[in-house]
Amino acid sequence: MGVEVTFLILLIITSIVAIIADKFNFPYTIALVLVGLLIGYMHLINAPHLSKDLLYYVFLPPLIFQTAIHLKFDDLKRDFPVILTLVIPGVILSTIITAVVFMAIGKEFFANISLAVGLLFGAAVAATDPVAVISIFEKLGVPRRLRFLVDSESLLNDGTAIVIFTIILEIIEKKLSSYNIAVFDFFFVVGIGLFIGYLIGIFADEVINRVYDPMVVITVTTVSAYFSFILADRLGGSGVMSTVAAGLVIGTKSFEKQIYPSIKLTTETFWNYVAFLANSLIFLLIGLSININMLFYYWQWIVIAYVAMMVARYIVVFFTWGVFANTTYKFPFSWSVIMGWGGIRGALTMVLAMSLPDDFQYKELIVTMVFGVVLLSIVIQGITMPFLIKLLKLNIAKEQVLEYEEIKTKIKMIQQIISYLNDLKNKMLISQNTFDELIKEYRDKLNSLSEKLQSLNIDINEYKTEESLKIKREILMREKDYLLELYRNGNISNKTYKKLADEIDAEIFELENMGI
Secondary structure (H helix, E strand, O other): OOHHHHHHHHHHHHHHHHHHHHHOOOOHHHHHHHHHHHHHHHOOOOOOOOOHHHHHHHHHHHHHHHHHOOOOHHHHHHOHHHHHHHHOHHHHHHHHHHHHHHHHHHOOOOOOOOHHHHHHHHHHOOOOOOHHHHHHHHHHOOOHHHHHHHHHHHHHHHHHHHHHHHHHHHHHOOOOOOHHHHHHHHHHHHHHHHHHHHHHHHHHHHHHOOOOOHHHHHHHHHHHHHHHHHHHHHOOOOHHHHHHHHHHHHHHHHHHHHOOHHHHHHHHHHHHHHHHHHHHHHHHHHHHHOOHHHHHHOHHHHHHHHHHHHHHHHHHHHHHHHHHOOOOOOOOHHHHHHHHHOOOOOHHHHHHHHOOOOOOOOHHHHHHHHHHHHHHHHHHHHHHHHHHHHHOOOOHHHHHHHHHHHHHHHHHHHHHHHHHHHHHHHOOOOOHHHHHHHHHHHHHHHHHHHHHHHHOOOOHHHHHHHHHHHHHHHHHHHHHHHHHHHHHOOOOOHHHHHHHHHHHHHHHHHHHHOOO
């Protein structure tokens, strides 16, 4: 079977899994992991070799860039101290704690396992991937700031974890002589990466502002994502941090302020698809490459490593909560519980493990342990996250707003029916007995719903804000329909239509960014 046929089959599998997962309201990333593992176990497909170049230079840039362009710089600036604590000292602490446990496990199998190898494993599992969690957050309506903290931390701790992983590997391969040099190298690699990414982002923004074709904008952003990664990597910087910086600049300057809304929609749709495709293929290909017998052989140690990783995660998150508890950056303790449990390990963790050189002595051990930890993380945390959110009542406002909205809608429907019955009576199209019977029935329903509405314990201001935004969006859509009608009737020119339609789209996008 050729590579092109294998790729086509994987795309078909991805589509089927995504459709079924959506039908049963099951996180598709979890489903993909399980399906990939099953296909690999049954040897139904010959998997292509997952080389470091394929993983680093094909899959990583789009995954990083897609997240970066959706982050708002103002939000990042507002919570920067919290995020910085999580992504630098937090990742380092998590790496060390996990490494100590891994060394204890590794010595059961290899007598001479070193601290550096333990740190290599710790760095690999320090990176979080909240794809499944964010989709759950959106469905359950958790606070927007909590979603942002989880998403932005994941984006930046990816870069930190990769830099630490790369530096530790260089120490093992004798490319770096000491940990003191490694500390300097860490800040140098991150700094170079951010600087290169920023320059490429600025240049891309200047180009995007001068073109009006979505295909050209997509091409420019694609080049920016890959070129920033490759150039920084070739010059000794962090490719991930470079792509992060380029994505943030383009997302903040081009997408939020200057780019035409229709072009923004097309470009973001493209990147959402690319990220979906990359995530899906990574999980399926990794499932095909894993030796499931090794998973069963190491299962006890995988469980211990997973527990150690989670303990390290909660130490980091609770420490961060404590540091900012009495400052303007504070957040509720219940959020820290969710942030800890939401630190799911995913695609990037496996990319790091699979990128180890084939001749590395402990590659099979690390890959197996990492995949086992990722599997437990995605399945256990992903499946139980909705329950935990409901237990901590972080979705209660959303549920109350939906209930309020449902009752108000029913009241409006009954009022329409009562009005219709009165109209029939006035036109003498209904008998008095039938009218009296029906009007009593619907007025009783109306009174019952009104009492239920009054007894509902809800922050009415929160609902009114959401209701106001929805009505504004409906008005804008009506404006756009009327504008289209004027254009089709020949009352306005194509140029006027496009200009005014773009202005309306810009207002709609602004409302959508507010959660509508």
